[in-house]
Amino acid sequence: MKIGIVGGTGDIGEGMALRLSPKYDVIVGSREEIKAVATCDTCRETLEVQGMQCSLVGTSNQHAVDEADVVVLAIPFKHVTPTLQTLTGFEEKIVVSPVNPIERTAYFYYAPPPEGSAAMMIKGMLPESATVCAAFNNIAANKWKQLDEELDYSVAVCCDDDGAKRTVMDIVNSVSGLRAYDAGPLASASVVESVTPLLLNIARFNKLKDVGVKFV
Amino acid sequence: MKIGIVGGTGDIGEGMALRLSPKYDVIVGSREEIKAVATCDTCRETLEVQGMQCSLVGTSNQHAVDEADVVVLAIPFKHVTPTLQTLTGFEEKIVVSPVNPIERTAYFYYAPPPEGSAAMMIKGMLPESATVCAAFNNIAANKWKQLDEELDYSVAVCCDDDGAKRTVMDIVNSVSGLRAYDAGPLASASVVESVTPLLLNIARFNKLKDVGVKFV
Secondary structure: OEEEEEOOOOHHHHHHHHHHOOOOEEEEEEOOHHHHHHHHHHHHHHHHHOOOOOEEEEEEHHHHHHHOOEEEEOOOHHHHHHHHHOOOOOOOOEEEEOOOOEEEOOOEEEOOOOOOOHHHHHHHHOOOOOEEEEOOOOOOHHHHHOOOOOOOOEEEEEEOOHHHHHHHHHHHHHOOOOEEEEOOOHHHHHHHHOHHHHHHHHHHHOOOOOOOEEEO | OEEEEEOOOOHHHHHHHHHHOOOOEEEEEEOOHHHHHHHHHHHHHHHHHOOOOOEEEEEEHHHHHHHOOEEEEOOOHHHHHHHHHOOOOOOOOEEEEOOOOEEEOOOEEEOOOOOOOHHHHHHHHOOOOOEEEEOOOOOOHHHHHOOOOOOOOEEEEEEOOHHHHHHHHHHHHHOOOOEEEEOOOHHHHHHHHOHHHHHHHHHHHOOOOOOOEEEO
16 A cells, blocks of 8 residues: 655655655655655664664655555644645545644644534545544654653544545554554544644643643 | 532542542532431441541531632533522631533533533632632542552642642542642643543543543
């Protein structure tokens, strides 16, 4: 299976490429193809040092969409609309949203769009035959890249299609330490996304770093 | 310190009485005083079997408010407004809200009042000198009463007053297994309350029971 990462040169994108490319064919997309190629070179070296093989290709965001079965939108919420407006070809794809609409004053808070969540907004911007899944929303960006640390977290997955949900849960469970949980339909993604500002507040007010979540 | 529990004969209220009365003076309130007395008798017997001493008094909700330094509103969201309309005397008290405004269709979702959260709504209904803290929002009611099980969970606490927040965090940490985290001001309680419908969805869609949360 081919996983395309839109925004694959950001922190989360690069970390996901590192964690997923030993098991899947990963296509790292970027607005600047040269950056994506460089990110893949870095990832390949990092993995080789660890004695791991990988399948990684750096390309444009559009090619990452075109080539992939599963597309991950590893971009900040404010970039979602402008980025999706430049991309086509999402028909029949599974689209994974780890996107969280968050604002910050003296504390972090959840600031969803009128659709109720980033995931529901994204669904509305894509063709009907695309299947959107919310997943990976609550994992700190820094943690993705620290390959020597297991990601010992729970991951809530929301999706309206059982097959696509199972595919994404399998991808989650392929990452050592992560455990996927079915969190219901896509309409319930708001309560998944809103965990992230809570974790940022927990980190901030308790002087912690990169706080994650486990369902127990 | 005296802790009054409004709605102390419900599942959460009774469980909190069991867990807190060995360490604090607990005043169990109910609309029907006779029920509160019966709940206290049951709790006392349960604790005596375990060889534990306790300080428990059953009374009316109004007396539980009047006598307490810290008042816990252990009532469902839909009962908050009618209950608070019948009670007075919250001046200078610390008021703890474990209340979550939740609705259910095919899944559970967060349905906050116009104030943004149950905690902020409660703040608006009480005198200015009362200090509202959100705490204990994400612990399953059933778990409170299972004294043989440690409550191995994280508890996010939101409050605008540092002293009251510290008091409530100390109460949280007095319960074996619970760990309190400062989750910021009361305005950030919405992202704490909205974890509960997520946990209910996780339980429901993964055939689990009484799912809780840990920040890691």
